[in-house]
Each structure stands twice: as structure tokens, then as C-alpha cells.
Amino acid sequence: MSQELITVATLSSPVEASLVQNQLEAAGIRSFMSDEAAVGMAWYLGNAIGGVKVQVAESDAPRAFDVVNGHEPVTITEADWRNPAGLDEEAEEFDSEWEEDEAAEEESAAKTPDSDLNEMVDRAWKTAVYGILLFPLQLYSLLLLIKIAFRGENLSFEQRRKVRISYFMNTWMILVLLFLAIDASSRFFMQFQ
Structure with missing residues (x-):
């Protein structure tokens, strides 16, 4: 008995589709990707093709929608890039030591x-x-x-x-x-x- 495949997510790249597919498989839902090769080779036609589609069996569709929709996007702010543990001072020390080493190498490499x-x-x-x-x-x-x-x-x-x-x-x-x-x-x- 064959089941019809239902598209649960449409993404712009095969990499993003693979991430969604990994989430579904972690939840125990078998999934398939459609048009990933076409979008991967001709990325500029991705919108015309309709993107990469992640599909599941019709019986798994409600659970799959819950997994995909339950995932909250992660936003990264500038504060996330900074080190909250106070390691910025160590990074600055490393940068200053690196700059000193680079200056010493330039001096030694100067032509005589x-x-x-x-x-x-x-x-x-x-x-x-x-x-x-x-x-x-x-x-x-x-x-x-x-x-x-x-x-x-x-x-x-x-x-x-x-x-x-x-x-x-x-x-x-x-x-x-x-x-x-x-x-x-x-x-x-x-x-x-």
C-alpha cells in the first residue's frame, strides 16, 4: 500500500533542508527531500523550481508539522558574539602579542x-x-x-x-x-x- 508524500517544509537550499530532515529523523519520522539536486546545481533557479521540499508520509504529516513548526528560529545578536565570561581581555592580550610578533617578523624580513x-x-x-x-x-x-x-x-x-x-x-x-x-x-x- 503506497502512501502519498506530504510537503512539510520548503527551503531555499539543500543544506537547510538537510537540517530540517535531521530534526524529523531525530523525532523518529522518516523524511525525503525533493528537488535538492536541481536546486543544488542551479541555485539561481531555486525560486522557479519552488525550492527544496522536505516530504513525509501522509500518516506522519501531523507529527512532522509539529516538529517543524515547534522549532523556534535562533536569532544571533551582537551581544552573542561577545564573550560573556570575560575572556575578551585574554583575546586582546593575544591580539597584542600577535601584533608584536608580526612586527618583529617584518623587521627581520626587511631587506638589507x-x-x-x-x-x-x-x-x-x-x-x-x-x-x-x-x-x-x-x-x-x-x-x-x-x-x-x-x-x-x-x-x-x-x-x-x-x-x-x-x-x-x-x-x-x-x-x-x-x-x-x-x-x-x-x-x-x-x-x-
């Missing part, structure tokens, strides 16, 4: 001239290596190396090694490309003689 030089050396070295594949990077690497040379700062052993390798790679790449350009231009002009 030494770290700026180290970044420039690393950038020159990396662009010299990548410049083997992309020629214009060699020119950028040379520009960085010239800036490093004119800074007049003492370099560490590792920095000097990277600068030397960068100069070597840039020089040879530019010489090879210059030789290829001269060779190509001489072949081009030989065709017209």
Missing part, C-alpha cells in the same frame, strides 16, 4: 643591502644560464653584472664564483652569436657577387 646584493648575483647567474636558450636574457644578465661591479661591495666566495661563471657564459654566448651573425651576413652578401 647584503640580501639585495645576493639576490642580484643570483638573478644574474640564473639569467646567464637561461640565456643559453633565450639570447636576450644574456643582455639582461650583463646589465646586472655591470650593476654589481659598480656597487663596489665585497662579494663572498660563492657570490664571486657565480659572477665569474655568469661573465664566462655571457661572453662566450655573445661571441658565438656574434660569429654566427657575421657568418650569416657574409653568406648573404656573397649571393649578390
